[in-house]
Amino acid sequence: MSEDTHGTELTRRRMLQGAAAALAVAGGTVVIGVAGPGGGAATAADPGASDSFDETFQGRRIQGRPVDGGSHQHGGAGTGYQVLIDGDELHMMRNADGTWISVVNHYQTFATPRALARAAVNDLQGATLVPLTIA
Numbered sequence: 001m002s003e004d005t006h007g008t009e010l011t012r013r014r015m016l017q018g019a020a021a022a023l024a025v026a027g028g029t030v031v032i033g034v035a036g037p038g039g040g041a042a043t044a045a046d047p048g049a050s051d052s053f054d055e056t057f058q059g060r061r062i063q064g065r066p067v068d069g070g071s072h073q074h075g076g077a078g079t080g081y082q083v084l085i086d087g088d089e090l091h092m093m094r095n096a097d098g099t100w101i102s103v104v105n106h107y108q109t110f111a112t113p114r115a116l117a118r119a120a121v122n123d124l125q126g127a128t129l130v131p132l133t134i135a
Contacts, residue, residue: 051065051066052064052065052066053113053114057117057121058121058122060121060124061084061085061086061087062083062084062114062117062118062121063084064081064082064083064084064113064114064117065082066080066081066082067081067082068080081100081113083102083113083116083117083120085117085120085121085129086128086129088128088130088131089129089131090102090103090116090117090120090129091103091132092116097109098111099111100112100113100115101116102116102120103132104119104120104123105119105120105123
């Protein structure tokens with residue numbers, strides 16, 4: 001006599017279903033993580049809650065402001081943005097979905113340039129930002 005053990009048996013199908021469910025949950029977390037302060041994602045026309053900022057964060061001066069397309073930032077024609085940390089420019093780029101990445105942490109996206117600047121300060125851990133030269 002054989003017992004039916006299908007209910008407790010770990011099969012490839014069940015493993016794949018579990019992996020798919022885990023990826024769906026992780027994907028949902030990423031979508032929530034890139035939402036802006038009002039719950040909506042930042043858009044290409046709206047860099048964040050305010051156009052400019054100038055503040056001290058963890059002892060470092062961070063500044064952000066829109067710039068003309070003449071900057072070497074990659075925000076797009078007329079929608080460029082510049083972030084400075086202690087007067088040094090943080091090289092950053094706007095993604096197609098309206099989020100921002102920087103050279104300091106290019107594996108994580110941020111909804112606003114201010115959030116990007118604060119994360120860069122955290123990642124620098126007191127180190128000086130070295131200017132990036134583009135050849």
